[in-house]
Amino acid sequence: MIIAHGTNALMPYSDFPDWGQVPVHALTKFSSSLFFIVFGVALAVAFVPKTGSPDWPRRRNRLLWRGLLVLFWYKVLTVVELWDRSRGEITDALLYRQFPSFVEILGFYAIALLWIPWLLPLWAKAPAWLRWLSPLPVVWLSWWLLEHAGFGGVPQLQAVFVEHPEYYTWGQLSRLPLVLAGLLAGGLLLRWNDTTGRRLLLSAGIACAGLVLLAWFALRVDDLQASLVAIGRNDGKHPPGLDFSLFSVGGALVLLALCIAGGNLLARVLRPVAIVGSDALMAFIVHIGVIFIVLRNTLGLYQAVPYERALWWSIGLIALAALWIRLWQAMKRALDRPRAARAAPAD
Structure with missing residues (x-):
């Protein structure tokens, strides 16, 4: 995601070289589907098992507050992304008359975290x-609503629920199947993670599912190179088309399988990526802030650097986000130690 945002924020797709389109930018499309799947996995591992506990209302409320926090940062980063636009465009985006593009994924999470927590107890009890x-x-x-529902003549409402071709949004219902798939995978991971053989079996099953989707995509298209270039340029991303979905979800499942198989060892090898994943919201804030405040508006690098330099800037953003998160976590631990000491009972 950071590589995709960093390169495309500094230059339009039309300026990408062939190798930047395929494989680099086409492969970044795995990230969008992986977000929703991992969201479901996290809910299944961290929250679904607690839905029957006495403190579930507290945990549910924590998710709801997290949704409000994400909503706050979504609006702040909307202003950051559109800073060089007119006040009218910024106001329209803040009032849901229009939508940003780079930060719109936060809009999905903000809304989803306000209603999915109420669904989790039902999920836990369902056969x-x-x-x-x-x-x-x-x-x-989702398909029926997209094709037949009028949404009261409000296209923005359609965009939020099932997406609309004129708006860059992630629909709550159109992306919910990926979250549900993540909940299913997370439930299996929760039971099998402590047994190496079962964990590897789960990884193999997910990888096979991903490879089947990628093979289906390859067999469907007439010109593989042209189709990958189109996908790299977001053709079929909003609303989700079949070719884009097969490629993106298939690649996402393969990546998820590798992560499950690699476990803690892979997390140590790819330490900067693991640190970024430990505080995804902070990573999002950092990379969007640097891209739009520093690189575009302060340094004026938009359409002023070659693709290779934009790519290196983007890779550097991953390291920068990891470093910032590490420092932020260390600062929080340092502040928490005196509070813990004061709260501890005297001997």
Whole structure:
């Protein structure tokens, strides 16, 4: 995501070299689907098992507050992204009359965190067969609403629920099947993670599913190179088209399988990536802030650097985000130690 944002924020797709389009930028499209799947995995591992505990209302409220926090940063970063636009455009984006592009993923999470926590107890109590079938009716409902519902003549409302071709949004229902798939994978991971053989079996199953989707994509298209270039330029991303979905979800599942198989060892090898993942919201704030405040508005690098330099800037943003998160976490630990000492009972 950071590589995709960093390069595209400094130059339009039309200026990308061929190797930047394929494979570099096409492969970054795995990240969008992986976000939603990992969101579901995290909910399944950290929250679903607690839905029956006495402190579930507190945990649910923590998710709701997290949604409000994400909503706050979504609006702040909307202003950051559109800083060089007119006041009218910024106001329209803040009032949901228009939508930003680079930070719109936060808009999805903000809304999702305000309603999905209420769904989790039902998910935990649902029979296994219903959970495993749940993505299918949601896919059908999303398609039906996209094709047949008028949403009261408010296209922005359609964009929020099932996406709209004129708005760069992530629809709550159109992306919910990926979250449900993540909940299913997370439930298995929670049970099998402590057994190496079962964890590797789960990884192999997810990898096979991803490879099947990638093979389906390759067999569907007539010109693979042209199709990958189109995907790199977001063709079929909003609303989700079949070719884009097959490629993006298939690659996301393969990456998820590698992460599950690699476990803690892979996290140590790819330490900067693991640190970025430990505080995804902070990483998002840092990289968007640096891209738009520093690189574009202060240094004036928009359409002023070659693709290779934009790519190196983007890779550097990953290291910068990891460093900032590490320093932020260390500062919080240093502040928490005196509070813990004061709260501890005297001997």
